[in-house]
Amino acid sequence: MKTIRKLKESTNNFVSSWTKFVIKYKWSVLIGTFVLTLMLGLQGKMNFDGDYHVFFSESNPELEAFDALQEKYTKDDNVILVLTPSNGDVFTKLNLVAIENLTAEAWNTPYSSRVDAITNFQHTKAVEDDLFVDDLSYNSIDKSEEEIEKIKQIALKEPMLVNRLINSNGSVTAINITVKLPGENSAEEVPEVMEYVRNMVDDFNNKYPHFDIHISGMVPLNTAFFEASMKDMGLTAIMMLIVIITTLILTRSIQSTISTLTVVIFSIVSALGFIGLMGIKLTPPSSVFPTMILTLAVADSIHILITMLQKMRKEGLNKIDALKESMRLNFMPVFITSLTTVIGFLTMNFGDVPPFWDLGNIVAFGMTMAFLFSTTTLPALMTILPFKIKKRNNNPTKVLDWYTVFAQFIIKYPVRLTFLSIFTIGLFTYLASKNSFNDEFINYFNESVKFRSDTDYISENLTGVYNVEFSIGSGEEGGINNPKYLKKLNEFEDWLYTQPEVVHVNTFSEVARRINRSMHGDDELFYTIPETREEAAQYLLLYELSLPFGLDLNNQINVDKSETRVTVTLNNIDSPSMIAFSERCENWLYKNTPDSMHSIGVSPMLMFSKLGFRQADSMFKGNIIALILISLVLMVALRNIKLGFLSIIPNVSPVLIGFGIWALYKAQINTGMVVVFGMTLGIIVDDTVHFMSKFLRARREYGFNARQAVEYAFKTVGQALLTTTAVLITGFAVLSTSSFALNSYMARITVVIIISALIIDFILLPSLLVLTASKERVKRKYTSLIYYR
Template sequence: MTEITAGATRLEQFGVGVLRWRWPIIALTILFVVFMAAGGQNLKISNDSRIFFSEDNPQLIAFEALEATYTEANTVLIAVAPKEESGATSIFTADALGAIAELTERGWLLPYSTRVDSLTNFSHTWADGDELIVEDLVPETGEFSAQDLARVEDIAMSEIQLVNRLVAADGGTTAVLVNFVLPDESAEAVTEISDEVKVIVAEARLAHPELNYYVTGSVITSRAFGDATMDDLATLGPIIIGVILVVMAVLLRSITGTIATLLVVLFAAITAMGFAGWSGMILSSGNVGAPTIIMTVAIAHSVHVISTIMLGMRGGLAKREAILESLRVNFHPVFLTTITTAIGFLSMNFSDAPPFHNLGNLVALGVVSAFVFALTFVPALVYILPLRVRPRREGQSVFFDGFGAFVVRRRTPLLWGMAAIIIGLAAGIPQVELNDNWTKYFDERYEFRRDTDYIINNLTGVEAFEFSLPAGSEGAINDPEYIARVDQFAEWYRSQPKIIHVSAFPDIMKRLNKNMHGDDPAYYRIPEEHDLAAQYLLLYELSLPFGRDLNDQIDVGKSATRMTVVGRDMSAQEQRASADAANQWLKDNMPAEMATEATGLTMMFAYISKRNIEGMLKGTVIAMAIISLILIIALKSIPIGLLSLMPNFVPAAMSFGLWGYMIGNVGVAASVVTAVTFGIVVDDTIHFLSKYLRARRERKLDPQQAVRFAFSSVGHALWTTTAVLAAGFIVLSTSGFEVNWSLGLLTAMTIVIALAADFLFLPPLLMKLDRSKS
C-alpha cells in the first residue's frame, strides 16, 4: 500500500519554516485577529420571527399576500384574569371591566398601533325600530350596576366573535388585542413597542393589584427571538470558554497546551464573527450559536498537534523535533478533518432556513481558520513557551494500551454486540415526530413562554389558520350564495378537533340580519337578497367608529373575505393535517376559485421542518458523497475507505433512534444534524485510520497489532477531543431556545456514540476485513 504521508519532506520543510519564522507568524496572527475583531462592531441582530423563512418560501409568500390584501398580523395580546386570592372567578366585575377599558385606551397610544379590540369596545349592534345602533359593549360611564354587569356578561358570552377569542368560555379571562403597522426597520419598532407594553402592564398591576396580566402576540414573539439571541451571546460564550479551560487543563495537564488551545479557539471564533460583521451578516436566534460551535469544533486540531508533541517529548525527542514530527504526522489527518467538517457545515446551505446558511458558513470559516492557526500559530507559540511534559501516567496511554488489547481480544463479541446495539437503537427512528411549535421554541425561563402557556390554557389558542376566500368579482361578497358557502366552511371547521374559534364574515351578516328584523332570533341567518346584504353591510360600516373598520376581514374591492381559524395545543403534524383536510374540503365542496390553502405564521412553522428536511436531504447526500470520496482518495485504499464509512453513518441513526425512545418530538434542528455531525464524527475515524495505516505500512504490523498501535497513539487524543466536543455541544443544549438546545443535545449524543463506534465497532471490523498482510 502507498504511504499516507507521501510528501513528508515538504511537510518537514513547512515545519522548519514555521519555527524559523515563529515571531512574524505570531505577530501577523495577532494583527489579523485584531483586524477581524474590528468587524464585530458591525454585527446586526434580528428579532424578526420570520427570519427563519427564505424569500421564496411558499408559506411566507402566501402569508405576505394575505397581509397585503387585508391588514398586517403584528399583534400584542394582553390577557387579564382575577387573582385567586381576590375571590373573584369572573372578569365581569366593575374593577375588571374598568381595568380593561383603561388598557384599551392605553393600547391606542402605543407606537405604531392601528387597531385595538377588547371586550369593552366590542361593536355591539342592536335595533331601535328601523335604526341600526352600533355602540361599545361597555359604556364609558365608569359605574356599573349589577344589572349592567349581568347584561354585559349575557351579551359577551353569547357572542360568537368574542368567545374563545377575547373572552374565555368560562368567563374567567379576557384580553385586549392591539394591531400594529410596523415600519421597514421593524427591529427597533418591536423593541419600542414591547418596552412600552411592559410599562403599561406594570402600571396596570399597580392600579389593579387584584388582577393578573399575561402578554403574548407576534410582536412579543419577535422580541422573544431577539432576547434569546442576546441571552445566548451573553451566556454561552463564557461558559464554553470555562469548559475548555477546565477540560483541557485536566486532560492535557499543560499550561502552555491549554493556553495555546484556548487562543486558537478564540481566534477562530473572532475570525468568523468578525467576517460576519464586515460582510453585513445578520445574527439571529438561529445562528447565534456559531461562536460556541466554532470554539467547540476548533479544539480538536490543537489537541492533536499538542498531544503528539507531548507524546514525542515523552518518548525522548527534543521539543523542536517533537514539533516537527507532530506537524509531519498530523498535517494530513488534520487537513482532512478540516475539509470534512467544513463540508458538513457548508451543506447547511441546502436548508430552507436562512439562519442555518449563515450558521454553516460561519462555522466552516471558523474551522478552516482553526486549521491554519493550529498548524502555524500553535507550533510557533509552543516553541517559544516552556512546555513541561510529565512522565507517562497510568490511566492515560497505558490505559489505551490495555484497552486496545481488550478490543483485540474481544473483537468478535464486540463486533456482533455493537451491530445488535446499532440495529436496536436505529429502530427507534420511527418514534421521532417532526413538531415545530413556535410558542415552544422558548423554555419556561422566558416570561413570554409562561404567559403564552397561560393564555392557551385559559383563553384562546395561538395556532391561527388564515384563509382568503375569493367571491369571484367586486362586491360579490354580498351574494347570499357566497355567504352561505363561507358559513358552511366555517361550520365544518368548528366541528373539527382542537378548533376552538372561527371568525368568519357570515357571523357579521347573520347578526346584522337579526338586528334589522327587530333583533328576532329567528332571523339570525344569512340575508336572502344581494342588495339587502349590501345595504346592511354599508350601514354597519358607516356606523363603525374610527379604527374598528372591517379592513381586517374584507378586501377593498369587496371581492374576498378573510376567515381566521384558531386551534389550541396542536402539534405541527396536527396543524398540517388540519390544513390539508380543509383544503380538500374546499376542493370537494366549493367552486374552484374558493379552494385556497391555509396560511399564517402557524402554517409557516408547521412546514419549516418538512421543507428543511427536504432541502437538507439533498445537502446531506452530497456532503456524504464528497466526504466519502475524500476518505477513499486520502486513505489511498478503496476497501479501507469504504469500510470507514460504516462507523460514520451509524452514529446519527443511533442518536435519532435514542431520541425517539427518550423524547420523541424534534424540530427544525433535526434537519441539519445528520450532515453536520457526519462532518465532525468522521474526524475520529480519520485520525484512528491514519495511525492504523501508518502501523500497517511503515511498521509492517498485522491488523491486531496495528489496532493496538492506533489506540496507544491516538486513543487519548480522540477521548480528549470527544470529551471537549460533547461538553461544548452540551453547553449549547443549555440554551433557552429550542432550536439551539436540540441541536446541541442531538449533536452531543451523536459525537459520544461516534466515539463508541470508533473504539468498539471500527477496530473489530478492520480486524475482520483487513487481512491482506496478516
C-alpha cells in the same frame, strides 16, 4: 505504489517545510496571525434579527401565500394582553373601568392600528328602523349593576367574543393590540413596541394590582427569538471557562492551555469579521456560532498538543523535536478533519431555513481559520513559551495502560464485537424510524421563558394561539353580499365548529347574521343570512358607516369586496395535526363550494409546521453530497479505497444510533435537528481519520500486521480521541442548556452522536480493520506492543 510513495514523500516534505518555517519565524508568524485576526475583527459587526420571518426563505411557498393574504387585507402583527382578575369575574365596575383604561392606553402603542377588547366591542342594536353600533361598555364607571349584568349577558352570548376575547365563564379576558411595523428595522421596531407594552403593563399593575397579566402574540414571539439569541451568546463565556479547565486538566500544561485558548479566540474573532463582511444578521440558530467554533477549534489543537506531550514525556524528545514530530503525524489528519467539518457545515446551505445557512457558513469559515491558526499560531506559541517536561521511566507495568488492555480485548474478539455492534446499530436504526416531525413554535422555548409560560396560560384559560386563515373569494366585485356566497361561508363556519381542534372561528358570515338580526329588532329568528343581495349590501354599508376609526372591517374584507378572511383559532396541536387540519379544510372547500371559494390555509403556525418537512426534503440531497464528498476525501487522504468505503460505517452509524436513542427520549424532531446529519458527519469523522491514519502509519512505516497496528493506534491516539470527545461533549452539553429548542435539541442529540461515535471507533472500527485486513500479507507475526514506544 510509486505514486502513493511520491505523494507521501511530497506531503511529508511540505509538512516538514511548513513546520520549520513556523519554528524559524515564530515571532513573525505569531504577529502576522495576530494582525490578520485584528483586521478581520475590526470588520466585525453583530446585528440581530428576531423576526420570525427570517426562518423562511423568500421562495418558501407558505410564506408567499401568507404574505399575499396580509397584503390583500391588512399586514399586521399583534400583542395580546390577557387579564385575570383575582375575584374571578371580569364584569364588575372596577374591572371594566380598568380594562377600559388599559384599552385606551393600548392605542398609544407604537405602530398600533387597532385595539380590540370587550369594552370597545362594536355591539349592534336596532331602534325601530335605525341601526346603532357602539362600544359594549363605554364610560364603565357610570354603569349601574343592572347595566353591567346586561353587558355580561351580551358578551357571554356573543360568538365574536367568546373564546376569543372572553372565556365562557367571564373570568379571563383579553386585549388584542394590532400593530403595523414599517419593516425597515425590526431590531429597533419590535423592541420599541415591547418596551412600551411592558411599561404600560407595569403601570397598570401598580394601579390595579388585583390583575394578573400574561402577554403573547407575534411581536412577543419575535422578542422571545431576539432574547433567546442574546442568552445563547452568553453561553460562550461559560464554555470558554470550561475549555480552559478541561484543557488544563487533560494536558496538565499551562502553556498548552494558553496556546489552545489563543487559537480559539483568534478563530471566533475571525468569524465575527466574516459576519461583518458578509452583512449577516444573527438569529437564534446562528447566534450559537461562538460556542460551536470554540468547541470544534479545540479539537485541532488538542491532537497536536497531546502527541507533542507524549513524545516529550514518553520518549524524552526536546520541545522542538517533539513539536516537529507531532506536526508530521497530525498535520494531514487535522487538515482532513477540518475539511470534513467545513464540508459538513456547508451542507446546511442545501436546507430551506436561512438562519442555518448563516450558521453553517460562519462555522465553516471559523473552522477554516481554526486550522490555519492550529498549524501556525499554536506551534509558534509552543516554540516561544518556556517548556520543560521530564521523560518518564517506562516500566513494562506502567506501559501496560488501559488503552493496551482494551486494544488486546478488541483484537481477541473482533467477530463477536462486529456482530454485536451491527445488531445494536440495526436496533437503533429501527427505533430512529419512529421519530416524527413537530415544529410548534411555542415549543421552541422551554417553560423557563416567560413567552412560553404566558402563552401556555392563555391557551389553557382563554383561547388558542395557533390559527389557520383562508381568503374565500366570491368570484366577482362586491360578491361578498351575494346570499349564495354568504350561505356557503356560513356552512363552512358551521363545519369548522364541528372539528375537535377548533376553538373559535372569525368570519364575515357571523357579521352578516348579526347585522340582519339587529335590523329586524334583534329578533333571534333573523339571526340568518340576508335573503337578497341588495339587503345584505345595504346592511353592510350602514354597519361600516357606524364603525369608529380603527375598528373597521378592513382586516376581514378586501378592497373591492370580492373576498373575505376566515380566521380559525385552534387548540395547541402538533405539526402533523396542523397540516392535516388545513388539508381537511381545503378538501371541504373543494368538495362543497364553487371554484371561486377554493382556498389554501395559511398562518405562521402552518408555515412552521411544514418547515421541518421542507427542511428534511431539501437537506436530503445535501446530506448525500456530504457523505459522498467526505468519503472521497477519506479515500484520497488515506490512499486506500477499501478503507475509504469502510469508513462510511463508523461515520454514519453514530447518527442512526443518536436518532434511535432520541426516539426513546422525545420521538419528535424539529427543524434544528434536521441539519444534524451533515453537521455531525463532518465532526465525527475526526475520530475515524485519526484512528485510521495511525493504523495505516503502523502498517506502512513499521510493517505491523493488523492486530499490532490497531494496538499502536490505541496507544498513540486513544488519549487524544478521549480528550477531544470530552471537549466536544462539554461544549455541546453547555449549548444543550439553551432555552431555545432548535439549539438545545440539536446540541443534545449531537452529544449522543459524539459519544456513540467514540464507542464505535473504539469497538466496531478496530474490529473491522482486523477482519478486513486478516487475509493480507504481513511482514511480522503478531506480538503485543507492550514494550513498543
